[in-house]
Amino acid sequence: MAAFFIASPTRISVNLTAMNLQDWGWSPFFADQFDAWQRHGYLPARVIRGEKNYFRVWTEKGELTVRFAGKMRHRAGGRGDLPVVGDWVAVEPQPDERGQIHALLERKSSFARNLPGRRKGKGGGRVEQQVIAANVDLVLIVCGLDRDYNLRRIERYLTLVGGSGAEAVVLLNKADLCDDPEKCLAEVREIAGDSPVHSCMAKQPEQLNFLFDYLQPGRTLALLGSSGVGKSTILNGLLGEERQKIGEVSDAVGKGRHTTTHRELFLLPEGGILMDNPGMRELHLWGEEEDLAESFTDIEELATGCKFSDCAHKTEPGCTVRAAVDDGRLSASRLKNYHKLKDELANLQRRR
Ligand SMILES: Nc1nc2c(ncn2[C@@H]2O[C@H](COP(=O)(O)OP(=O)(O)OP(=O)(O)O)[C@@H](O)[C@H]2O)c(=O)[nH]1
Ligand SMILES: [Mg+2]
Ligand SMILES: [Zn+2]
Known part of the structure; x- marks a missing residue:
């Protein structure tokens, strides 16, 4: 095991006792948003773990246990507006390594799923x-x-x-x-x-x-x-x-x-x-049909040859996607899964 951690010259070691915000992912994207909160004396903090009623966050002053300010829960339009692990938040420090979250900073990226069991x-x-x-x-x-x-x-x-x-x-x-x-x-x-x-x-x-x-x-x-x-x-x-x-x-x-x-x-x-992360039991997608363009670039590319620009690659004549399945360039089960995921996303979009 020891040999595993002999760093090669290109590796930069982080000093675990003197961590700074950048080590935790702080960047100008978040710093720009934080100006407004700095004035109140709040600290930038990254959510590292969520429990039922509180969060653990990392700040320049070390790890804190924090809760939402009541106002914030009230303001939040839906679950998506409440902090999750990975978020940057503005925290008012309190005694005994505690604090209160006052604001959620805009996310650079996020994963969402359609909540299982609600269908x-x-x-x-x-x-x-x-x-x-x-x-x-x-x-x-x-x-x-x-x-x-x-x-x-x-x-x-x-x-x-x-x-x-x-x-x-x-x-x-x-x-x-x-x-x-x-x-x-x-x-x-x-x-x-x-x-x-x-x-x-x-x-x-x-x-x-x-x-x-x-x-x-x-x-x-x-x-x-x-x-x-x-x-x-x-x-x-x-x-x-x-x-x-x-x-x-x-x-x-x-x-x-x-x-x-x-x-x-x-x-x-x-x-x-x-x-x-905990292992996921079911993963119902939350997203747009357009998301498939990223994960099925081959099908999207083939589709540019279809006779109809809105071809669903099911029964239409002149479909180059189905032609690719017929001559073995595309697997039938991949196309089937594409249809399944597309239907799931279209269904979601309709209900939203
Ligand atoms: N044979 C083999 N077993 C492995 C390997 N990597 C992990 N395991 C075993 O797989 C089992 C599950 O490993 P975990 O790391 O707990 O799996 P996990 O993905 O974190 O699971 P959850 O926390 O339940 O989501 C353990 O018994 C591991 O020892 C591997 O490369 N080969
Ligand atoms: Mg695990
Ligand atoms: Zn087609």
């Missing part, structure tokens, strides 16, 4: 946006090369990230459990567009060295993926210590046990910030 039954048909995390620069979409491996799910995650303003990298973890990781790599590269794809084995932290290329002081990365794919194992590997609890994967169903229950930001010893 059927009483109040069915209602849609509710849940912002999952904010101000993430790069998402590590983690997929296990065991029973978790699923190209269609990766497409769904790529669509989510495509609409968020963040970049995506796909990590195929547990390469040791797969007979032919190269084949999986090739398959995923085919559907991932410009997003880099790597296979790895998080159980051996020295195998994670390639991730240093994505780290940079002040840059925020987030781990996303199903339960049990190894997100927290990757985090621990990069931290160089077992800070997050690791869970077992059930033999019977091959799924994780939702070991991580809170989103949380961690400052990495070599610079950069990494968000660990």
Whole structure:
């Protein structure tokens, strides 16, 4: 493990005792917005963890436990206006390492999903946006090369990230459990567009060295993926210590046990910030149909040849997308998933 942290000359080490706001991602984008709050004596703070009734935030004066000012909850138009992990907020410091949040700064990026469980039954048909995390620069979409491996799910995650303003990298973890990781790599590269794809084995932290290329002081990365794919194992590997609890994967169903229950930001010893997330059970998209243009560039490109400019690539004559399926250039299940995600987004847009 020790060898893993011998920094190469290009790596910049962050002094963990003298952290500054930039290490936590503070930039002119947020500083410009903060002028108005500075006058009140408030501190800029980054939300690193959310509990039921309070948040942990990081400020220049260290970590604080904070709550919303009552006014703020009142002003918030919907859930989307309340802080989530990754947000920058204006905090009024109080004694005993406490404080109050007075304002939420505008986000550089955010992920939202359609809140699961609100689609059927009483109040069915209602849609509710849940912002999952904010101000993430790069998402590590983690997929296990065991029973978790699923190209269609990766497409769904790529669509989510495509609409968020963040970049995506796909990590195929547990390469040791797969007979032919190269084949999986090739398959995923085919559907991932410009997003880099790597296979790895998080159980051996020295195998994670390639991730240093994505780290940079002040840059925020987030781990996303199903339960049990190894997100927290990757985090621990990069931290160089077992800070997050690791869970077992059930033999019977091959799924994780939702070991991580809170989103949380961690400052990495070599610079950069990494968000660990709970495994997602269901991921209902929240976004626009246009988000698909990012995750399905191949289909969008093929579609420029269709006879009708509004071709749905279903039964229309002169469809170059379906022609590509017929002659094997495009996989039928990828097109099917494209239709499914497009319908889901169109449906959402109608109900909003
Ligand atoms: N074989 C193998 N197992 C791994 C690898 N990486 C992680 N695991 C195991 O996968 C299981 C789940 O790992 P976690 O890191 O807890 O997974 P997680 O994605 O954080 O799961 P949740 O917190 O539930 O969302 C643990 O038993 C790990 O030891 C790997 O590269 N190979
Ligand atoms: Mg975890
Ligand atoms: Zn068409």
